[in-house]
Amino acid sequence: xxxxxxxxxxxxxxxxxxxxxxxxxxxxxxxxxxxxxxxxxxxxxxxxxxxxxxxxxxxxxxxxxxxxxxxxxxxxxxxxxxxxxxxxxxxxxxxxxxxxxxxxxxxxxxxxxxxxxxxxxxxxxxxxxxxxxxxxxxxxxxxxxxxxxxxxxxxxxxxxxxxxxxxxxxxxxxxxxxxxxxxxxxxxxxxxxxxxxxxxxxxxxxxxxxxxxxxxxxxx
Ligand code: 5RP
Numbered sequence: 247x248x249x250x251x252x253x254x255x256x257x258x259x260x261x262x263x264x265x266x267x268x269x270x271x272x273x274x275x276x277x278x279x280x281x282x283x284x285x286x287x288x289x290x291x292x293x294x295x296x297x298x299x300x301x302x303x304x305x306x307x308x309x310x311x312x313x314x315x316x317x318x319x320x321x322x323x324x325x326x327x328x329x330x331x332x333x334x335x336x337x338x339x340x341x342x343x344x345x346x347x348x349x350x351x352x353x354x355x356x357x358x359x360x361x362x363x364x365x366x367x368x369x370x371x372x373x374x375x376x377x378x379x380x381x382x383x384x385x386x387x388x389x390x391x392x393x394x395x396x397x398x399x400x401x402x403x404x405x406x407x408x409x410x411x412x413x414x415x416x417x418x419x420x421x422x423x424x425x426x427x428x429x430x431x432x433x434x435x436x437x438x439x440x441x442x443x444x445x446x447x448x449x450x451x452x453x454x455x456x457x458x459x460x461x462x463x464x465x466x
Contacts, residue, residue, distance in 0.1 A: 250276070252364035252455035253328075257281035259453045259460040260326045260362050266291050269319055271352045272306065273327025274299040274345035277362050281326050282306055296322060298352045299345035300409050316352060325356035329449070330375040330442070332367050336449040336465045337425040341378030341442030344408050350440050353447055361449035365456045372425055376401070376416035377432075378442040383413055385437020392435045393417050396428075412439055 247255070257280035264270050264285070272282060272295045282302065285295070286309045294312030296319055297303040303313050327349055329338040338361065340346050353359050377398070381389045386402065393400040393415060403414040422428055425445035432441040452463040 247457060249364050249366060253277040253362075254280040255460050256362040256364060256453045256455035258284050259455075260360050261285065261288065263324050263326070263358070263360050263451070264288055264292060265323045267293060268323050269293050269314055269321070270295045271322050271325030271356045272297050272302050273325065273349055273352075274302050275328045275343045277328035277364070278302060278326065279305060281362060282309060282311070285309070285311060296352055298327065298348040299343070301343075301345075316355060319355065322352070322356040324358050324360055325353045326360045326362060327353065329361050329363055329367050329444075331369045331372050332361060332363055332449065332452060333369055333372050333425070336361065336452055336463065337372060337443070337445040338448060339372050339375050339377055339442050340444050341380070341414070342375070344378065344403070344406055344414050346378055346442045347380050347408065347410060347440045350444065350447075353444065358450045359447065361452045363452065363454055365454055368454060372422040372443070373420040376418045377420060377422070378403070379415045379417060379432060380408055380410070380412050380439040380441070381415055382437045382439065386413055386415070389435055389437045390415060393432070396420075396431070410439065
């Protein structure tokens with residue numbers, strides 16, 4: 247199977263986690279797009295979705311799935327999203343699509359984070375994928391210096407503005423042995439909105455599509 251077919255297989259496997267009558271948390275990206283397309287068939291059986299990006303909101307709306315403001319929601323049984331990398335402890339790097347801040351907020355509200363990935367995203371140690379950091383524009387140069395001091399090579403993502411009006415700095419060349427500590431450290435830098443490490447709140451379930459089927463990994 248090609249990579250996109252694997253993404254679709256993982257995404258469709260996540261449909262069984264959608265609870266009847268509930269609101270579903272929806273992530274962002276090409277894997278999640280397959281999930282949204284599959285969710286159409288459950289449209290009548292859910293109340294609606296909370297979205298993590300303008301792009302996912304548009305796709306949900308096109309499919310006639312009601313998009314609900316997160317501020318109106320107290321009970322969100324599941325959040326379904328992809329990842330750029332995921333390690334054996336189900337810590338992730340996310341934000342390749344630049345939606346990391348809203349993704350982290352929706353994930354924080356959800357009871358369970360279901361990560362949907364093809365097997366190319368599975369790694370032993372995070373960091374080969376550049377770590378995205380969302381930054382308030384006036385803090386860009388300062389945050390670049392602070393990130394460089396951590397040992398990485400910060401690069402401003404060209405021609406990119408987040409849904410929140412901010413810039414993304416991608417931090418290259420890290421080997422992230424302690425993801426929780428690094429997530430907290432980077433988030434302490436003034437001007438950082440959030441970074442793409444999802445380690446303090448990692449995934450609870452990983453649906454990993456491989457050539458031999460979709461594997462289910464549970465957070466231990
Ligand atoms: C977007 C994300 C995505 O989940 C991540 O980039 C994976 O994307 P894809 O499913 O297209 O491979 O974090 O901000």
